[in-house]
Amino acid sequence: MLIVMRKTADEGAQDTxxxxxxxxxxxxHQSTGANRVIIGVIGDTESIPxxxxxxFPGVLQVVRIAKEE
Amino acid sequence: xxxxxxxxxxxxLDSELLRIFNERASLALxxxxxxxxxxxxxxxxxxxxRIFTRMSAENTGxxxxxxxxxxxxxxxxxxxxxxxxxxxxxx
Numbered sequence: 001m002l003i004v005m006r007k008t009a010d011e012g013a014q015d016t017x018x019x020x021x022x023x024x025x026x027x028x029h030q031s032t033g034a035n036r037v038i039i040g041v042i043g044d045t046e047s048i049p050x051x052x053x054x055x056f057p058g059v060l061q062v063v064r065i066a067k068e069e
Numbered sequence: 070x071x072x073x074x075x076x077x078x079x080x081x082l083d084s085e086l087l088r089i090f091n092e093r094a095s096l097a098l099x100x101x102x103x104x105x106x107x108x109x110x111x112x113x114x115x116x117x118x119r120i121f122t123r124m125s126a127e128n129t130g131x132x133x134x135x136x137x138x139x140x141x142x143x144x145x146x147x148x149x150x151x152x153x154x155x156x157x158x159x160x
Contacts, residue, residue: 015114022112027150030142034135 001041001048002063009037009058017056021048036060090144097148101155111153117145 005014014030014037021028027042041048045064054062070078104111124141125134132140 011114011118018114019110019112022149022153023110025153027146027153029146032135032138032142 001045001050001053001065002061003039003041003053003059004061004063005037005039005058006060007035009060013056013058014039017053017059020056024048093144094148094151097151098155101152104152105156111149111156120145 003017017039018028018030021039021041024047025043026045026048029040029042031038031040050062050064053059101111103109121138121141124137128134128137
């Protein structure tokens with residue numbers, strides 16, 4: 001799962017999402033670009049409710065990676 | 070210097086980085102053990118920010134500060150993963 005943060009998202013918004021994911025046992029890889037922060041979520045993300053993540057302040061887009069069969 | 074000589078030097082530095090990464094990881098594991106004992110959270114955003122700020126401040130290039138932050142984000146991500154394994158077990 002990839003979480004794309006809004007340009008206007010502050011560090012507190014990032015921290016909130018990261019804490020939510022880490023508390024639930026997921027590893028994250030943050031990539032900070034000049035304009036955007038992307039949080040890559042590692043692990044079995046099927047249990048993560050996409051709508052809940054999208055509702056966090058500062059989230060622009062949630063991209064679920066298709067499962068490879 | 071020739072290309073081969075430069076590559077040899079890069080290989081030498083990569084080996085040194087590998088040793089340093091693992092030395093750092095060993096310390097992260099110790100932190101994980103201590104956090105487990107004290108029931109502290111793995112994620113410490115203030116500490117992570119201090120690392121990025123300090124590394125940017127000490128950076129003399131040629132990598133720019135954003136590149137330094139990106140590199141240390143990965144280092145911190147992996148250290149946190151190790152700490153998590155230590156504190157709550159792997160999945």
